[in-house]
Amino acid sequence: MIGVTCLYLGFFMNRRFAMLHRPFFVILACSISATLALSAFLGQAKPVDHFDWIDVLGEGGMTVVTLLWLVATLFSRLKGRVTTLLFFGLLAMHLSMLLDLLDEFWLYPSNAWITTFESIPATLGMVIMSVALYQWHLEQVNVNEQLQQRERFYRDHSLSDFVTGLHSGVYMKQQLSREVALSEYSHQPFSVLMLDLKKFDRLHQRIGLVASDQVLREVAQCIEFNARQQDLTCRFASDRFIVLLPNTQQPAANVMLRHIIHSIEHCTRSLPRDISVQAYGTAVTWSIGQSSEQLITQLCQQIEQQKQSVSVAA
Numbered sequence: 080m081i082g083v084t085c086l087y088l089g090f091f092m093n094r095r096f097a098m099l100h101r102p103f104f105v106i107l108a109c110s111i112s113a114t115l116a117l118s119a120f121l122g123q124a125k126p127v128d129h130f131d132w133i134d135v136l137g138e139g140g141m142t143v144v145t146l147l148w149l150v151a152t153l154f155s156r157l158k159g160r161v162t163t164l165l166f167f168g169l170l171a172m173h174l175s176m177l178l179d180l181l182d183e184f185w186l187y188p189s190n191a192w193i194t195t196f197e198s199i200p201a202t203l204g205m206v207i208m209s210v211a212l213y214q215w216h217l218e219q220v221n222v223n224e225q226l227q228q229r230e231r232f233y234r235d236h237s238l239s240d241f242v243t244g245l246h247s248g249v250y251m252k253q254q255l256s257r258e259v260a261l262s263e264y265s266h267q268p269f270s271v272l273m274l275d276l277k278k279f280d281r282l283h284q285r286i287g288l289v290a291s292d293q294v295l296r297e298v299a300q301c302i303e304f305n306a307r308q309q310d311l312t313c314r315f316a317s318d319r320f321i322v323l324l325p326n327t328q329q330p331a332a333n334v335m336l337r338h339i340i341h342s343i344e345h346c347t348r349s350l351p352r353d354i355s356v357q358a359y360g361t362a363v364t365w366s367i368g369q370s371s372e373q374l375i376t377q378l379c380q381q382i383e384q385q386k387q388s389v390s391v392a393a
């Protein structure tokens with residue numbers, strides 16, 4: 080049981096989420112300390128040979144597991160109503176289990192209120208947890224609706240770039256803000272690539288508009304060819320492209336970026352011999368609280384830095 084819980088913790092733990100819940104960690108620490116102090120204040124320590132070790136093991140296990148659930152909840156969820164309900168529901172259950180465990184070590188006077196009170200938090204916790212689970216269900220229904228809407232938008236080609244046939248920058252901006260809203264609900268990370276062609280201005284002047292349009296089409300096809308089914312590609316502006324990678328962390332995005340840059344050089348080999356195209360780019364993974372505008376600004380800043388270093392290297 081503990082092993083499974085540890086796996087669960089390892090898989091879902093996210094320090095950035097935990098930082099959002101500092102007040103909850105303080106409440107948790109204070110409640111546990113107060114319960115321990117209260118129990119020591121009201122009770123008298125039992126001699127060790129009066130301990131019922133089977134009960135200690137069973138009740139201790141439940142106490143530890145409810146505590147692990149609490150911590151896992153705080154490490155794996157963003158702030159919100161469901162998280163607050165889950166926290167207080169689990170906290171009440173945990174304190175009830177703790178009180179139950181403590182009476183294995185402390186003897187309370189027969190009329191002490193603590194002995195009658197100890198099971199009440201568990202019932203209260205279960206009621207709160209039931210409300211939390213229902214709210215979680217509603218949240219999931221909302222996420223599913225957003226997913227369906229996103230799919231419908233992906234299929235809508237009305238906002239296309241007429242030179243390359245890719246989606247336009249306007250469309251990408253819409254999709255990015257939807258993706259941000261979705262990720263705030265689903266907690267799934269996503270990444271965005273921005274690619275730019277090296278010295279396209281010079282090439283454009285040398286080969287003219289029609290041939291350079293053909294280059295843009297070749298590059299667009301190459302990016303589309305290398306993108307996965309769930310990715311969304313667009314021509315963002317002149318020789319600049321964006322690829323939205325849902326459910327993708329930074330390391331995978333970096334691999335995709337390198338792969339696409341490498342492929343562009345190969346894809347454009349079908350062009351006349353004197354035309355060679357090279358690309359450079361950058362990858363950004365959405366971080367909690369970041370808006371789609373901030374994400375695009377970050378991409379543009381990073382690509383400008385790359386542009387400087389590419390120019391210096393040339």
Ligand SMILES: Nc1nc2c(ncn2[C@@H]2O[C@H](COP(=O)(O)OP(=O)(O)OP(=O)(O)O)[C@@H](O)[C@H]2O)c(=O)[nH]1
Pocket residue numbers: 242275276277278279280281283284287288289290291292295316317318386
């Ligand atoms: N063929 C064609 N060219 C375009 C189109 N839109 C913009 N351009 C050209 O794309 C070029 C973009 O130039 P820059 O933004 O300076 O890019 P660059 O020369 O690649 O600069 P670096 O990224 O530093 O290498 C300009 O010459 C534009 O005229 C288009 O729809 N078709």
